[in-house]
Amino acid sequence: MNELLKISNLSVEYHRNGRKLRAVAGVDLTLAPGEILGLVGESGCGKSSLGKAIVGIEKPAEGEIRFNGNLVKPLDRRGRPTELRNLQMIFQDPYGSINPRRKIGDQIADGLIVAGKPKNEALKISAELLEKVGLGASALDRYAHQFSGGQRQRIAIARALAASPTAIVADEPISALDTSSQAQVSNLLVSLVQEFGMGVIFISHDLSVVRKISDRIAVMYLGKIVEIGTTEQIWNQPSHPYTRALISAIPKADGNSNMPLDLPGDVPNPAFPPAGCRFHPRCPLVQVGCESSVPEIRTLKDGRGVACVLQTSNEIVVPLETIKGR
Numbered sequence: 001m002n003e004l005l006k007i008s009n010l011s012v013e014y015h016r017n018g019r020k021l022r023a024v025a026g027v028d029l030t031l032a033p034g035e036i037l038g039l040v041g042e043s044g045c046g047k048s049s050l051g052k053a054i055v056g057i058e059k060p061a062e063g064e065i066r067f068n069g070n071l072v073k074p075l076d077r078r079g080r081p082t083e084l085r086n087l088q089m090i091f092q093d094p095y096g097s098i099n100p101r102r103k104i105g106d107q108i109a110d111g112l113i114v115a116g117k118p119k120n121e122a123l124k125i126s127a128e129l130l131e132k133v134g135l136g137a138s139a140l141d142r143y144a145h146q147f148s149g150g151q152r153q154r155i156a157i158a159r160a161l162a163a164s165p166t167a168i169v170a171d172e173p174i175s176a177l178d179t180s181s182q183a184q185v186s187n188l189l190v191s192l193v194q195e196f197g198m199g200v201i202f203i204s205h206d207l208s209v210v211r212k213i214s215d216r217i218a219v220m221y222l223g224k225i226v227e228i229g230t231t232e233q234i235w236n237q238p239s240h241p242y243t244r245a246l247i248s249a250i251p252k253a254d255g256n257s258n259m260p261l262d263l264p265g266d267v268p269n270p271a272f273p274p275a276g277c278r279f280h281p282r283c284p285l286v287q288v289g290c291e292s293s294v295p296e297i298r299t300l301k302d303g304r305g306v307a308c309v310l311q312t313s314n315e316i317v318v319p320l321e322t323i324k325g326r
């Protein structure tokens with residue numbers, strides 16, 4: 001595969017109250033040009049930590065990220081090195097991520113000026129970018145408070161585009177928006193991917209949103225990727241018990257009701273992850289040994305990766321009858 005991003009054995013740790021919290025625990029991922037990779041999982045599973053590490057905002061405890069073959073080093077005061085300028089992040093909060101005291105045009109122009117463009121040219125390009133994301137050039141001289149949440153997220157996208165990104169990590173870019181703005185902003189992202197051939201890692205806790213725009217989906221649980229495959233595979237034939245439970249929880253009109261599974265309990269505290277398979281205390285299909293041995297991610301015949309002892313081939317080893325009534 002022609003890889004834009006290659007993430008190998010990536011871990012992110014925080015230290016809280018003298019205790020180590022491993023928010024991301026050994027993740028491998030790739031992203032190709034023109035691909036949208038959805039990253040889903042419940043709140044606190046480490047999606048944002050992974051996203052921030054990918055763009056150099058968080059320092060990995062282990063592992064590495066390569067962007068176009070270049071090692072992504074944690075950002076320092078000098079900002080983003082030239083070879084990483086085309087790797088950008090869009091944050092969840094369209095209110096917090098835009099400076100309320102500076103004109104929108106100046107904020108978008110910043111990235112262009114850093115890249116060596118004279119200010120007047122940078123402002124001209126900023127106006128074009130604002131047009132591209134569906135806001136007029138009149139937005140240049142306005143301030144953040146004059147825009148709605150959906151419009152601010154378009155501004156954040158325009159600002160990211162100013163760096164001519166070839167890869168974008170979009171962390172819950174639509175979850176703070178109302179339903180119609182959600183559709184508009186996700187359609188905008190898809191059209192930009194089609195126009196510019198960027199790769200996008202699209203982070204969301206909502207599988208039904210992710211499946212509408214993603215080519216592939218990675219499912220994360222307590223710091224680990226438990227299943228990764230094409231959107232078709234994940235949505236229509238989820239394999240890992242956690243993926244199946246997530247899909248079962250989606251209302252029938254939207255979700256796939258094959259092989260429904262319950263998802264009991266809450267996500268455990270990542271400072272005290274369960275031994276063995278981290279999902280075992282909640283897994284409706286838990287087996288003897290799941291509490292002690294860690295399932296490695298394995299590639300099945302259909303190409304997807306799954307980290308579960310039950311998946312030895314494309315067939316689900318546990319007969320469906322045994323699931324009934326659980």
Ligand SMILES: Nc1ncnc2c1ncn2[C@@H]1O[C@H](COP(=O)(O)OP(=O)(O)OP(=O)(O)O)[C@@H](O)[C@H]1O
Nearest residue numbers: 014016023042043044045046047048049050205270
């Ligand atoms: N700066 C930090 N310091 C200490 N702990 C942190 C920090 N950032 C995140 N964490 C913890 O790391 C874990 C993963 O957090 P993260 O924000 O990556 O999850 P998430 O999947 O993005 O969640 P959400 O869907 O709520 O945004 C959580 O337990 C969180 O409390």
Ligand code: SF4
Nearest residue numbers: 277280283290308309
């Ligand atoms: S390894 Fe065991 S506990 Fe983990 S998901 Fe598979 S069956 Fe469930």
Ligand SMILES: [Mg+2]
Nearest residue numbers: 047048049171
């Ligand atoms: Mg998050």
